[in-house]
Amino acid sequence: MSQDSEAIEADNSITPKREQVPTTGQDVGATVPPALESRLTREELTALFNGDESVPPPWATDCAVKFDVWLEFSKPSEWGLNRRIDLILSIHEDHGTGDVVERLQNLDRARPIATGGFVVASLSLPDLVRRILPVTNLADLLRLAQDYGMEPIMLAVLNGWHPSDFAWEPDEPERRREHNARLGWFLNLLSGVVRSASEPVGASPDEVFEGPAREAWVAASVAEMVETAIVDRQRPRRDAASRADAVVDRRRRYPVAAVTTNRPAFGEATRSRATVKADAAEQLFSVDTTAIGWAVVDSGIDATHPAFAGPQDEPFSLAHRVLRAFDFVDARRVLADRAMRWGLIDWRTALPFVEINMRNDADRRTTSSMSPQVPFRVPGNPHGTHVAGILGGSWSERNFRGLCPTIKLYDFRVLNDDGIGAEFSIVAALQAIRYLNDQAGRLVIAGVNLSLSVPHDVATHSCGWTPVCQEAERLVRSGVVVVASAGNAGYAGHDRTTGTGYRSTSISDPGNADAVITVGSTHRSDPHRHGVSYFSGRGPTADGRPKPDLLAPGEDIDGPIPDEGLIAMHGTSQAAAHVSGAAAMLMARHRELVGRPERVKQILCATATDLARERAFQGHGLVDVLRALQSI
The missing domain is CATH 3.40.50.200 (Peptidase S8/S53 domain)
Structure with missing residues (x-):
């Protein structure tokens, strides 16, 4: 990002600590453990985002949070998950900017600005997941993850996501199977970005935090962000007269149409x-x-x-x-x-x-x-x-x-x-x-x-x-x-x-x-x-x-x-x-x-x-x- 003072703004109240694994309920980013693994390359992130198939899954091409945002957040820094990036939120014409700005008003250092159908704010990755994803077309994934709870999500991140391991509604097996597959894609992407963003900057070998403890920290961080997301538990409904066009207009239920970097x-x-x-x-x-x-x-x-x-x-x-x-x-x-x-x-x-x-x-x-x-x-x-x-x-x-x-x-x-x-x-x-x-x-x-x-x-x-x-x-x-x-x-x-x-x-x-x-x-x-x-x-x-x-x-x-x-x-x-x-x-x-x-x-x-x-x-x-x- 060209404006470093805005794109990379640290919260000085948070300091990295060594060998501390967050447990359920701890604040994400309160500890940023060093790691040995190299950060994600663009090619590796592309594989996470688009999958390994020749044609990307529809939830990747339709994702409100665009590829450049995930790529920017995956870059390691001394501030780990607290690194702030200037983001531009494009608002659907059917919605106003007021609700989105209100979500960000009491967020320290976000400094949101709304003008001309866009909201610009300086956000960290946890801010993005907790405050913005719930007003995008990713809200259903957050609801589903919160239905499962933190422990299953942590286990899914640690052991690999297997949609068949989780139950779905008997009357909607195919739909729930699709939702589970989409949730697996999202958790895999988010955990990859978290793992890469927490790579140390200038850490010495004796400060390295790796292995099972680090993976547990990544899993806990992902689960914590998802669990604390401010999601409206009542999914937006449509009346009978509008159900015919629900497939076409379903993405308009949420105010934020796209999230991109301030390029x-x-x-x-x-x-x-x-x-x-x-x-x-x-x-x-x-x-x-x-x-x-x-x-x-x-x-x-x-x-x-x-x-x-x-x-x-x-x-x-x-x-x-x-x-x-x-x-x-x-x-x-x-x-x-x-x-x-x-x-x-x-x-x-x-x-x-x-x-x-x-x-x-x-x-x-x-x-x-x-x-x-x-x-x-x-x-x-x-x-x-x-x-x-x-x-x-x-x-x-x-x-x-x-x-x-x-x-x-x-x-x-x-x-x-x-x-x-x-x-x-x-x-x-x-x-x-x-x-x-x-x-x-x-x-x-x-x-x-x-x-x-x-x-x-x-x-x-x-x-x-x-x-x-x-x-x-x-x-x-x-x-x-x-x-x-x-x-x-x-x-x-x-x-x-x-x-x-x-x-x-x-x-x-x-x-x-x-x-x-x-x-x-x-x-x-x-x-x-x-x-x-x-x-x-x-x-x-x-x-x-x-x-x-x-x-x-x-x-x-x-x-x-x-x-x-x-x-x-x-x-x-x-x-x-x-x-x-x-x-x-x-x-x-x-x-x-x-x-x-x-x-x-x-x-x-x-x-x-x-x-x-x-x-x-x-x-x-x-x-x-x-x-x-x-x-x-």
Whole structure:
């Protein structure tokens, strides 16, 4: 996890002890004995999760707690089962977030935040089993285990689970047999994770706790977690009128649809104006993007850079074109402590705590009811400034000009000075953009550029349905154009074409979201000759949808960096900024397209230039601003 302070948070009141085996009734994690066994590898955990058969059992593919959560909890640390991890709980649309937040409110250091159908909380493995599993589709397993009692569960973990050893109802033998098999899978998975998580970190040989005593500790820990889970003993019932669809909708009985990790995010780190014909379009149509606002969700924009200076006749005393800036890098902590109302983010109260003060007190113009609380600082990572410069920079002294040199920019910082962030920061930033537009009563932010990558694990998530993808889809449905980079994971092999190395299904999130415009990279000036950049993410998506949507220049692209610098960088990040500029120019020329992101995407794709490459590599082709403007 990228935010170590949140992902790995220890409870200092618990200290490991040696040679102590918990008995029934002891607190799980009160002792964390060292062990000799190596922790689970991904392959070993996959075997526990999916089984040894060619087709995984349905309860594995349908498990609300996704593979990446089990994998993260299986990693050993000095805090053992008390290690905390930031988790994102996706709530069914038929339920609210209130009940889930209430379960976590009195849990020390959980700091739950609910917003936009998601709850984010810092939980340990016992917290997850006791508080969250009872409100997922695993609740029936916990009820069944509690019916058997602790001793049978401990024996099952110690001696291996044999469903035939346990009785079932005479009138439902097949159903109970299936339930027992599913419970055996769950106990086997949970005990494997517990055993791996309790591996010592830096333990000396004489501190090793192994053999039967350790296995008894694992069995007792598993049984204790299951026995103390806060399960509603009355299983949710359906009336007779709804029994016909009970099989289809049975998973909607429980509030939490999915539990995933708060995944790390990374940046995907002007001669190219002519390549996309932005210069010709600007001259022919006299395009002026002054009235368009665009958000750059990245590592931050250096608003003091000459490339973002405002025009001389700008009213008031606005010194630059970065209108507002927000710091969401540490939003997980800041918002949990200061801006909650009944467990939900109150954006009216929250925004001042993340908004950056861009002006002096005497010169501040802001719609916030409170003053911005975050002092401005030049971002330590150049990625966001470079991307913003390609989209909307202009620096005559260095003969640099972005695609939209008069566009209004909004800075949403989600990546830290090392270029690393967390999925929740991006989700929160996208929700804040929707709030700003709602409060203004119009699309003050008409588009969003997401030149970043949240790695997609095909074994964990349904492609395009991760939290960040869902939030991007909601933003598009609200009328905002969302442009995302395809990622730079298209190639991971040899330096020469001997053997294999190109990856299919290498699109990263949020580029996997269906409604966003996903952009791959090509050469800055000779795209027909060089084709698709070797590093560019390529499709199809893991569930078979065609991506990327477009190509744009992404190799050796000039752009500003903090402290008045100008360098060339390459990546699909730079390509995405070109398409953001193309979309902004299209909406500036044809104002009726503002608020119609699906139509904007359709026009850009339909007018792209075919580079005669594979659809999975090039999408619809190279974005062509001039042809897009001429098509209407």
